[in-house]
Amino acid sequence: MGLLDSLVGALGQAQGQVSGHAQGQPELLNAVIGMLGNGSPVGGLAGLAAKFQQGGLGEVLQSWVSTGQNLPISPDQLQSVLGADTLATLARQFGLNAGDVAGPLSQLLPQVVDRLTPQGQMPQGGLGGAADLLAAFMKR
Numbered sequence: 001m002g003l004l005d006s007l008v009g010a011l012g013q014a015q016g017q018v019s020g021h022a023q024g025q026p027e028l029l030n031a032v033i034g035m036l037g038n039g040s041p042v043g044g045l046a047g048l049a050a051k052f053q054q055g056g057l058g059e060v061l062q063s064w065v066s067t068g069q070n071l072p073i074s075p076d077q078l079q080s081v082l083g084a085d086t087l088a089t090l091a092r093q094f095g096l097n098a099g100d101v102a103g104p105l106s107q108l109l110p111q112v113v114d115r116l117t118p119q120g121q122m123p124q125g126g127l128g129g130a131a132d133l134l135a136a137f138m139k140r
Helices: 003-014 027-036 044-054 058-065 075-082 084-094 098-116 130-139
Strands: none
Touching (some): 027 044, 027 098, 044 058, 044 075, 075 098, 084 098
């Protein structure tokens, strides 16, 4: 089973849905939620939004926050926005190279941001800490 299959399975389990995939690995999901939490090296959701804006992809992230359809992001675009250091840090957590993380992350990140902003706007005080985010995500 590939990493993407594991991530899709983990996301389906987190959403309380019956997934057609075998047991997933929730590590990347946890890493994404940690990245969005206040106090993360990325700067939480606000920091991520700033990175996307600086990278010319602000409308992509805004589509994930809004209640409409999520615009896609390619692994190359995500690597450009997040930077090689951020992806390398995530990749090290899984014993992979950055290229192996960018693909699954480009599929997972829009879904996580979308689920954590159900009102269609970024919260004033950020999304909170990683533990709170994970708990909120698991409830939805």
